[in-house]
Amino acid sequence: MSVSASANRGLFSGVANIVRFNPGFFIVGAVFGVMGCVGLFLFADQLPSGVGGVAWITWGIGVWWIFASLLASWWIYDLSALYRWDWLAKRMGADSRRLVVAHAGFDEVTGSLRQRFPSLEITPVDFHDAGRMTELSILRARRLCPPLPGTLPVGLDPWRLPVVPDAIVFPLSAHEWRLPEERIRLLSCAKEALAPDGSIYLLEHLRDFWNLLVFGPGFFHFHSRATWERDWKAAGLECVERFRVAGFLGGFVLQPSQERKDS
Numbered sequence: 001m002s003v004s005a006s007a008n009r010g011l012f013s014g015v016a017n018i019v020r021f022n023p024g025f026f027i028v029g030a031v032f033g034v035m036g037c038v039g040l041f042l043f044a045d046q047l048p049s050g051v052g053g054v055a056w057i058t059w060g061i062g063v064w065w066i067f068a069s070l071l072a073s074w075w076i077y078d079l080s081a082l083y084r085w086d087w088l089a090k091r092m093g094a095d096s097r098r099l100v101v102a103h104a105g106f107d108e109v110t111g112s113l114r115q116r117f118p119s120l121e122i123t124p125v126d127f128h129d130a131g132r133m134t135e136l137s138i139l140r141a142r143r144l145c146p147p148l149p150g151t152l153p154v155g156l157d158p159w160r161l162p163v164v165p166d167a168i169v170f171p172l173s174a175h176e177w178r179l180p181e182e183r184i185r186l187l188s189c190a191k192e193a194l195a196p197d198g199s200i201y202l203l204e205h206l207r208d209f210w211n212l213l214v215f216g217p218g219f220f221h222f223h224s225r226a227t228w229e230r231d232w233k234a235a236g237l238e239c240v241e242r243f244r245v246a247g248f249l250g251g252f253v254l255q256p257s258q259e260r261k262d263s
Contacts, residue, residue, distance in 0.1 A: 009112065014077020015070055017108070020144060021137040029066040036062070065216035072214040072248060080246035083109065085116040087245050088169065088201060091253055096166040097121060102154070102190065104128050104176035106141035109169075110148055123163060124151045127186065133176055156185040159193040166198045172249070175204055175223055180231060183223075187235035191256055200237065200254040203245065204228065210248055225250060233257075 010016075036059045047055065076082060092099075098121045101110050105128030114122050126147050128138070152161065156177075168190045177183045190200050205211050207224040223231075232239065232254050241253040 009078070009083060009108075011078060012074065013108075015074040017141070017145075018070070018073045018077070021140045029062070033059075033063045033066065061216075065214070065218075068214040069216070069218065076246040076248055082246050082249070083112050085113060087243065087251065089116070091199070091201070091241065092167055093197075093199075098123070098163045098165045098167075098195075100125055100161065100165040100168045100190075100193070102127060102168055102170050102173060103147075104133060104173045105138055105147065106145055107147055107151065108145070109171045113169075121163065123161065123165070124148055125154045125159065125161070126151050127154050127156075127173075128176075129155060132178075132182075138176065154189070156182060156189060159189050161193055164195050165193065166195050167201060168194055168198070169201045169203070171203055172205065174202060175221070180227070180234075183231045184234045187232055187237060187254070191235055191237055194256070196256075198255075199240075202228065202232070202252045202254055204250055205248060206250040208250075214248070228252065 081087065097119075099113065099117065101107065101113060101122060101124045103109075103124065103126060105126055107124050107126070110122060110124045113120075124147065128142065154160075170190075174183060174186060177186055187200070194200065205215075205219070205222040207219050207222040207227075211219040211222060228250075229239070232252070236257050237254040238257040239252050240255050243251040243253075245251055
């Protein structure tokens with residue numbers, strides 16, 4: 001994906017990526033929807049009393065989650081203000097000069113950030129670990145949209161960056177480290193690379209009611225707000241602001257904790 005491709009988003013770019021990176025889920029969902037509907041119409045009246053109603057409810061919930069996840073993804077990634085970056089502009093300091101975008105191998109934001117903030121020096125870093133991040137959706141994303149030229153590989157060891165950033169953004173990426181100790185180490189690396197008065201902007205889906213409502217069992221891929229809070233505290237960070245983006249995304253402005261600064 002070139003800078004221009006990542007910057008010039010179409011009306012269905014985000015939801016199309018969801019389908020491209022997870023085709024098996026939607027193929028199975030479509031088969032379930034069609035075959036389930038046909039089967040219930042033909043045989044529901046032959047099922048024991050009450051079982052047919054439960055089967056229709058189960059089918060309806062499954063179909064709802066398929067369509068609701070697509071509609072929610074379309075709203076979040078294509079129709080909302082997420083990639084207009086106003087939520088970031090209002091929180092970054094006016095004297096910010098250097099921004100790091102930390103992603104897990106799929107970077108669809110650096111281009112639009114460079115357009116939105118032309119005066120910033122923006123550096124993308126890639127913390128993908130092929131040995132531990134083995135989900136097929138990640139592998140497809142990296143194959144179809146390789147990292148931009150100039151992207152720096154980083155990981156859970158101290159980041160060796162050519163600049164000291166005023167801000168580090170994790171755009172729906174940090175959750176790809178599945179173990180708490182991995183996320184704590186990741187946030188610790190970001191904290192150590194950050195300018196003393198800088199901020200980390202963590203944006204994530206949350207394991208909450210609203211994401212369960214539209215993503216169904218998929219919400220188990222997300223982490224709860226309490227989980228993130230434990231992680232950033234263990235990394236020596238504190239949250240100075242919480243906010244929501246597009247209704248479904250939780251945003252957190254993190255800074256080195258005052259206790260660590262004073263110690």
